[in-house]
Amino acid sequence: MDNPALECRDVTVAYGSVMALSGVGIAFEQGKIHAVVGQNGAGKTTFARVAAGLVRPAAGELRINGQQVKTGKVKDARAAGVELVHQSFALPPSFTVAEAMEFGSDRGAAIFTRSALQKRWAPHLKSLDVNVDPKRRVRDLPVETQQGIEIARALVADARVLILDEPTAVLSPSGIEMLFERVRKLRDRGVTVILILHKIREVLAIADTVSVLRGGRLVDGPVACAEIGAKRLAEMIVGPAVARTLAPGDADAATGRGAPAAHTANHHTPADAGLVLDMRGVSTQSDAEGPALRDLSLTIKAGEIVGIAGVEGNGQRTLVRAIADLVDAMHGTLAVGGVDVTAAPLARRRAAGLRIIPFERNTEGLSLSSSLWENWSARELLQSRLLSAINPARLKKRCDEALQAWSVHYATTGQQAGSLSGGNAQKVILAREVDADAKLIIAAQPTRGLDIGATAFVWQSLREARDRGCGVLLISSDLDELFDISDRVVVMLSGEVAGTFSAPYRIGAVGAAMTGVSQ
Amino acid sequence: MTGKFVSVLRGLIFIVIALALCGVIFQFAGYSALGMFHSVAEGAFFRPGAWQQSLRWALPLFITAAGVGISFRAGYFNIGAQGQFYLGAICAAFMAEWLNGAPAFVVIPACFAAGMTGGALWALWPGLLRLQSGTDEVITTLMGNFLAGLLLVYVTAGPLKDPSGSGQQASSRPLAAAYRISDSLGLSPTIIVIAALVAVAMWLLVNRTAFGVLASLAGRNPTMVQWQGATVWRLGLSSFLISGALAGLAGTIEFMGPNGRLAGGFLPTHGFTAILIALVANLSVVGTAFVSVFFGGLASAALYLPIMAGLPSAAIEIINAAIALFITAKSGFVDRLLAIGRRSA
Structure with a gap:
């Protein structure tokens, strides 16, 4: 292969005593779509940051188009045409969406009005299916929308090598399809695209080659996707030792290998079980964190896991805050564990058996400095x-x-x-x-950012809680996770219930409900 | 335990650095640095009677600083201790004036109640503003200090004015001897017992009640305790009230003990020194007790320096200011120092 688009030779990165990458040598061919996969902590993001000049490796060199590039310099990597879309949090929080887009496009110091910026960027955002008002400030948007803007922003710059760090994690199935279409178009224009992914299904659907990282080392790659099977890839990702310890369904869900249709119900909630959550006709007002709930009714029986699917920003956060009395409900009634708590503060709802694993582990869940x-x-x-x-x-x-x-x-x-x-x-x-008195456990994105071992542990804990007779409300943007452990999946769209599904799940139907397309 | 020890050591590091800096400044200003430190140490602890003097200043400072520590722990930067201290003294003085003639066992407790209530009320309104509408308590409590200072000038020149005063400084009538809780040297069993009670109560509150743990969690991450179902305003408002009441208590003690009367602008740095003490002690109650003795010593040395060593008493203010400077810079500065130590180790 002459002049690979991007080549790393013997790259080693250490954070303290942890080796994020050790001796990784890898070369990506021009004009193809390359996938880099691995579980959380495998070194994928570090690899992307080295390529984009954000991290200076302790050893090794970086070549772009055959030219050696100084490592650890974003400017040099940019000049050579490498653009990275971060997983999250790289937009200036006080900017409006339109300003953030303009800021990324490097157009120089011309004077603009806000409305001109909004007019310029609204169509671009819309064409990428990023549904956001360009007037809103970045800090007021959910992380997921921010990532959508990030993708749109990097696609504006004249990138020859575009690296997307887990771009699919926040998109609906149809959004992913649209992103893939866009990526293919970019490839046809000669751009080399490197996708950091963690779902085998997605790798096989989009990539020309795949490289697998595990524990900071390159397991293999780039390997042509046509030559490798899903099963072999799954083993390479989790390692043969872990692969043996995971339940078959969990392994498939964790690596995104299984066809979703294969999920079947393996648990039967007793028909006469009492309701641990009885939410009737709850409406709220919309706020910075999401749309209003509109006349939402939801019930969960004891011993049942109900999954909430939906594109982020469709009221999932408001739903959790409404159950937790952290947002005022305008109408409707709410009962937890058979106790009416419509007018009760969170302390009394918790006394009735409500438990919450919140969305934001580090702010809502824990006090990190305590x-x-x-x-x-x-x-x-x-x-x-x-x-x-x-x-x-x-x-x-x-x-x-x-x-x-x-x-x-x-x-x-x-x-x-x-x-x-x-x-x-x-x-x-x-x-x-998850204690003995818990009756209703709300688990909001409980496995986000966790490695496969920890993810399987969380799933197992939720299943055990269910088997003890708890009701579980699981909110996740990962459909594989929802399909794997939920007894029922409810789709939310714009603060309303857009559909209820039970196993065997059809990803097409769920995806259609998530985006409001009737099939 | 080691963690606590390290944090106290850290506080001491600042004092050492600040003292070294002051030494350099004084050397350049033409004084002998060593001579100054010698006089400070002598004035604070080693000359006959120095300990009594140091404790006389340390005990009220400790009481105010313990309260400051409570509100800082809960995440509220109540820098209004000075104003709350004044309000305590003013309310106690009004109560004493009103009940003048009644037996001491009625008047003294009533004055304490009035003083603590006054201090607490002066912390209540910034607390309410903060918790109801998010008004920054740093601004409101700071403004409260100025208002309280002016109020003190008004009451000493108006309603409580001593008609027989010399006119040099407006002040209230002297408190009847029967109601005094100490002589003008300012150390008495009553004051020691009150300080000890405050120490025990605050230590228990911080270390042995649910309030202590929850307030400290809320101070570090209010969102998290909210998700746990806490009513954050209850934790916050109680912290404001406790810190105000203790500052008011210290004001009452200064009025009924060593001062024996209210004077316009008396002890103008009490509250700020108390904030310094709480910060040096890293908000621990035990630490606050020890650090108070150190600062009490400095206060007592300030009176001794001009007489015995020919040094301006402002030397002590320079030392205080230097310590404040390093304490406020602490997180970044010392952490970097410690990090360098680790790397070279």
Whole structure:
């Protein structure tokens, strides 16, 4: 292969004692779509950041179009035509959408009015199916919409090598199809596209070649996709040892291998089980975090996992906040565990058995600069009076027991929650929220950012809670996850229920409901 | 435990650095740095009677600083201790004036109640503004300090004015000897007992109640406790009230003890020194007690320096200011120092 579009030779990156990449050598051919896959923590994002000049490797070199490029310089990588779309959070928060688009296009110092900018960028955004008002500020948008803008922004620049870091994670099935169409068009124009993905199904649908990273090392690649089967790829991603320990359905869901239609119901909720969530005709007002709920009714029986599917920003966050009394309901009634809590504050809803694993693990779920035992005991302490006496030694001991029972890896209960990895942090939240008195557990994106081992652990915990008779409301943007463990999937669109599905799931029908296209 | 030890050590590092800086400044200004430190140490702790003097300043400072620590822990930067301290003194003075003639066992508790209520009320309105409409408490409590200072000038020149005063400084009538809780040296069993009670109560509140843990969680991440079902305003408002009440208590003690009367603009840096103490002590109650003794020593040395060493008493203010400078720069500065230490280790 002469002059690969992008080549890494022997690249090594270490963060402290953790080797993010070790001795990775890989070359991508011009004008093709390349996929880089691996589980969370495999080094995919680090690889992308090295290629874009954001991370300076400790060793190794980077060549673009056969020319050696200084590592660790964004400017040089840009000049050579490499553009990276980040996973999230790279837009200036105080900018409006239109300003953020203009800022990315490097047009120089001309004077614009806001409305001119809005007029210029609205069609571009629309053509990429990013449904957002260009007047809104980036900080007011959900992460997922921000990522959509990021993709649109990089497609404006004249990129010869475009790297997209997990671009599909936030899109609906039809959105993914549209993105893929766009990527193919870019390839036909001669752009080399490198997609960081974690779903085998998507890799096989779009990529010409695939490279697999595991634990910071290149397992193999680039391999032509035509020559590799889904099963072999799945094994390469999780490693032969892990592949044996996962339940077959979980392995498929985690690697996005299984055809969704293959999911079948393997659990039967008793027909006469009581309702742990009975939400009737709930409406709210819209706010910065999402659209209003409109006359939404939802029930969950004891011993049932109900999944909420939907493109992010269609009211999932509002739904969780309405159940948690963190947004005012205008109309409707709400009962948790058979107790009417329509007018009750969150403390009383929690007393009725409500537990929440919130969307934002690091802000809503944990206080990162507080100790583990304080984080763990918060729920219990709030159920007693403010001035009630506590015994820190006993709380620490019980926290120790609880965290060990949930196999959290930590040194002492006095260490800061922020020192834990994402998976361990999520287990601390599980240890707090999934207790014996829980009746309704809301799990909002509980596996986002977790590696396969931790993901399977979370799924198993939710299943066990269900088998004990809890109701679980699982909100996820990962359809494989929803199909794998839900007994029923409800699709939300613009704050309303757009459809209810049960196994076997048809991804086409669910996707259509998510985007409001009637089939 | 090691974590706590390290954080106290950190606080001490600032004091050492600040003192070194002051030494350099004084050396350049033509004084002997070593001589100054010697006089400060002597004035604070080593001359006969120095300990009593240092404790006289340390105890009220500790009471105010313990309250400041409560509101800082809960995440509210209540820098209005000075105003709350004044309001405490003013309300106690009004109560004493109103009940003048009644037996001491009625008047003294009533004055304490009035002083603590006054201080708490002066923290209540910034607390309400903050929790109801998000008004920045740094601004409101700071403004509250000025208002309280002016109020003090007004009451000492108006309603509580001592008609027999010399006219040099407006002040209230001296408190009847029967109601005084100490002589003008300012150290008495009553004051020691009150400070000890405050220490125990605050330590219990912070370390042994649900409130302590939840307020500290809320101070670091209010969103998280909200998702746990806490009513954040209850935690917040109680912290404001406790810190105000304690500053008011210190004001009452200064009025009924060592000062024995209200004077316009008395002890104008009390509240700010207390904030400094709370920060150096890293908001721990035990730490606040020790750091208060250190700053009490500095305050006592300030009176001794001009007499014995020919140094301006402003030297102490320079030391205080230098410590404040390093404390406010602390997170970035010392963490970097410690990081360098780790790397070279």
